[in-house]
Amino acid sequence: MNIFESFRIALRALNANKVRSILTMLGVIIGVAAVILLVAIGTGVQKEVTGSIEGLGSNLVFAFPGNIEESGAGGPGGTITKQFTIEDADLIDRRLGPDEIVVPVIQAAATLKVGNREMRTTVAAGNEYSGEVFAADYVDGRGYRRSEVQAASRVVILGSRVRDQLFPLRDPIGETVDVNGQRFTVIGHVASQGGSLTGDQDNQVFMPVTTAQRLLGTTDISIIIIKAADPENVNSVQAQVERILKPRFGEEFSVFTQAQTLGILSDLLGTLTVMLAGIAGISLLVGGIGIMNIMLVSVSERTREIGIRKAVGAKTYDILSQFVIEAVMLSVAGGVIGIVLGWVGSAALSTVVPTEITPWAVALAFLFSAGVGIFFGVYPAYRASRLDPIEALRYE
C-alpha cells in the first residue's frame, strides 16, 4: 500500500469523525493562538516603553517620591509618604544652577468636553521647559510660555487622538474645551507619537503644571525631571539632586538616571512578559489536556477500528501510517490556524496595545501543541496495532 493510499485512508477517517477532528484541532488552535498573542503583547509593551524612554535622551535624571529600592519591583507608589511640590523643583533648579533644566511633572486623569462630545484623557503637565524633555512635534499652534505657567493660565495642547475625537472637522486653535468642568483655550496640537513612557501620548492633553494643580485642587506634583547640560554629568547631577532632597525627604524619595530607570522598567516589564507567558503556558496546557481528553476518550473506539482494519488485513505499517498522518494533519492544520489567528489577533490588538510577534513563542507553542496532538494520536494507536485483532476488537 502506498503513501497516497495512507493519506486517503487518513482523510476518510478524519472526515468520518468530524467532531473529534475539530475538537482536537481546537485544542491546538487555542494553545498556539493564546501563546503567540500573549507573548506578543508582553514583548510589544516592553519594547515600546523602553524605546520611548531611550528616545528621551540619555542626559535625563528622574526624581520619584517614595523609596523605590525598598518597595522593590512594586515600583513607584509602593510606600509614598510625602509627595513633591513645586517648591522642591524650584529648590533643585536654584541649587543646580542655570545650565540644568528642571521640569516638575503632573499626570492625572481628566474628562474633556466640547459641545456634546466627551472623552477621558490623561493630563500631562510641566513648566515652560517641557518641550526640552518631552519631544513635542507641533502640527499647529505653540507650547505654553513662562508667563502662562506663572499665571496658571487655562491653556491646553491636544494630543492627536484627542484632537481627532473632539474636533474632527474644525481647526481647534483658539477654540474652548471643557476640562473637568473648567473652560480652557486650545493653543496647539501635536502630531501622533504612539505610546510612550507616560502611556499613550496621543491620548493626552498638555498644560502648565500650575494650571493642573489648580484644576486638581492640589499642591503636589508627580515627579521631577532634570536634564543635565552634558550627558557626561548625569551621575554627578543625580548625586547633587539626592543631596538636595535628602534634608526634606530623608529616605523617602528616589533619583534615577535614564539608564537606571530603563533597567528598573525592563525588570518590571520582564516580569509582565513572564506573567503573560505563564498565562499563555496555562492555555497551552489546557489546550493540550483538551487534546489528550479527546484522544483518550476515543481510544476504545479507535482501538476497535484498528481491530476491524487488522482483521481484514491491515499491516502494522498501514495502521501506523494512517494514525501518524491523521495526527500530523490535525496538529499542523490546527497549528497553522492558531498561528494565523494569533497573528491577526496581534495585528488587531496593536491599535490598543503595542504587540510584537516573537518567533520563539510561535515555534514553542506550535511544537508543544503539535507534539501533544501527535503523541496522543499515535501512541494509543501504536499500542493497539500490536494487539491481536480480536483483543483490539474486544477493547473497552
Next chain:
Amino acid sequence: MVENNDSVAAMCLDARVVLEARDVSKCYTLDEIEVHALRGVDLQICEGQMLSIMGPSGSGKSTLMHIIGLLDHPSNGSVTVEGEDVSDMEPNELAAVRNQRIGFVFQAFNLLARTSAQANVELPLIYSGLGGAERARKAREALERVGLGDRLGHLPSQLSGGQQQRVAIARALVTEPSIVLADEPTGNLDSRSGMEVMQILQDLNDQGITVVLVTHDPLVAKHARRVVHLADGRIVEEEIVKERYIARDRLAALSTEEAHR
C-alpha cells in the same frame, strides 16, 4: 467421544485440507482464575466443505472461529492454513493471509462506524493494494450480490441489523477468499432474512468456497453438510447431514406460503 469419525475422515480423502486445528486449547486467566475456553480441539476442514459448529453458549465456538480465522492465538496447539503452519508467522504475514484467503463475518458485524456500506466493503481491498476504480467496482458487485445494490451510500446506523449483517458478508467475500468463516450470521435475523443469508453462503459454497458457520439453531446448522458439536471447549460429536436444507428452496416455499395467505 467423537462419533462418525470414520465417515467424516472419508469425506476428506478426495479433497485437500484447507484449514486444520491440531490440539488447540485456549486459556484465559482472569484474576488468577483460569478459564479454559478450548481444551484440545482437533478439527480438519476440507476444501469446498460447508461446516456448522454448534454448541451451548460459552462452549468456545467463537473462540475457535477466531483462532482458525487467525484473529487470535491459541494457548496451545497449532493451526494450519492450506498446509502452512501459521504458528510462527509474523503479525504482518498473518494479516496478509487474513486479507487474501479468509473472509470473516463477526457475530457483532464490526463495521466501521460513520462509514458508508461501500467504503466498509472496500476496506479489505485497500489493504490488498487494489486501485480505487477496481475497488469501487468490486465492492459494488459484492453489495449487489447480497441484495444491497441500492444501499451503497448508507451508513451502518442507517441500515437494519440484517442489512448490516449482509454488508459484513459482502466485506468477507469481496476479496474472493477461499474460506469464509461466519460467526452466528443469522443470530440477529428473522427467519426470512436468515434464509437469505444462508442462501448467500450456500451459493458461495457451490462456487467451491469453504464455509464454516457457527449457529445455535439446528435448522440453520442443517444447511451445511457437516455439523460439529462443541461443549465445554471440546468437540463432543460430529455428524454428516443426511437431508441438507437448501435455502433457495425453503425461501421459494416460504414465498408461495405467503402468497396463499
